[in-house]
Amino acid sequence: MRTSLLDACRDHLGLTGSKKGCDHGQCGACTMLVNGRRINSCLTLAVMHEGDEVTTIEGLGGPANLHPMQEAFLHHDGFQCGYCTPGQIVSAVGMLGEVSDGWPSHATDDVKxxxxxxLDEIRERMSGNLCRCSAYPNIVDAIETASTKMKETA
Amino acid sequence: MRPFEYARAGNVSEAGALAGRFIAGGTNLLDLMKLEVETPEKLVDITRLPLREIEETADGGLRIGALVTNSDLAAEPRIRRDYEVLSRALLAGASGQLRNKATTGGNLLQRTRCSYFYETSQPCNKREPGSGCGAIGGFNRIHAILGTSDKCIATHPSDMAVAMRLLDAVVETQKADGSSREIPVAEFYRLPGETPQIETVLDQGELITAVRLPKPLQGEHRYRKVRDRASYAFALVSVAAVVRMDGGRIADARLAFGGLAHMPWRDAAVEQALVGQEPTMANFDKAADILLAEAKGQGENDFKIPLARRTLKAVLADATKGA
Structure with missing residues (x-):
């Protein structure tokens, strides 16, 4: 009953791509998509997600079929130790979905x-993902590149 | 985390009768349960209840279902167009991931981020009534300057609630016995007084079903949040404002404040002092004098008194600059 969605995926299903950083919703390493929207999987109970569609980093792509966001992180060297990277990538994919749905952010001049x-929008919208190696400049570049590429192929 | 029972509410009328702690987004409650600050014996999952609609009301306002997420509410076109201050406040809070989970009802019921409340080895009258307040005389940089008591100086952390207070929102609830009632946000929160553990006027088992907004307010909408980081941090001071000008003078001013008190703070005398006045720094200072007349610093948070003044003046100057 106490099992978080994160622990259910990592410890029960063997999907260890999503990482446990702070376990309190502060670092974003555990980010998953639930019904297409990004959330902190450490801060929700698995039992509350019966019937939901959950996407982890494993579901986005693997070595043989990289997601454009994964490719862009490799190309731009958007990481150092890599621990936050699965959360960064899943969060970025979720974030681009929010942008394409027209959602404003705190950095948006006119919310109407x-x-x-x-780049300011990317930084604001990704503030829920921390990187202790501080690879932020390359992460921002990777997301911008992937965004352009995903638009071209959409 | 302590073990707990889990039940899923199938309809609104049975939720209260299931006699447990309601959980929706869970972003605050589960965080506190992991730390054993909160130790509910039973959770009642209300996420399957049909409370996700935003609908227009007969008087030209909106009814927001309690389970509408902070993200969906901030992005809703009618909120962005007619209640910009609310959209802005929501977008200033938390992170994208948290806003996708956190709900309208749950946001109203957020607990304080006082570090003594969070640290179970420390005294806290809110967590453990009678144990004392570690923040008084302790680390109190983020704490309240208005409406405090000698039992508690915690602040309410929500940005959304500040905008709701400004907009005169009304909370719709259903009690455990099935009866319903409406509570203006103005009457929803309590000051800490002698019982800081009691934060709202809600009864045991009373479920928030919706938050109703009156018809839109004309004027310039602002939400200015001052914090330690540019994003993803709680307010040290925040100011929500809707200001309408007429003929070079302030025709209407509504102001609500976050980070200053145990609840979203609003002071009718501050607003009245501005109505009919020209938008000058001297007049803004007079309003700040009224707001802060009773303000009391605790040492580390003394800076909030001038910071609140400056933030208020900056927001008023910005909201009246086009006139």
């Missing part, structure tokens, strides 16, 4: 307008 994806 649709969202655009400036």
């Amino acid at each position: 307008d649709g969202a655009s994806l400036s």
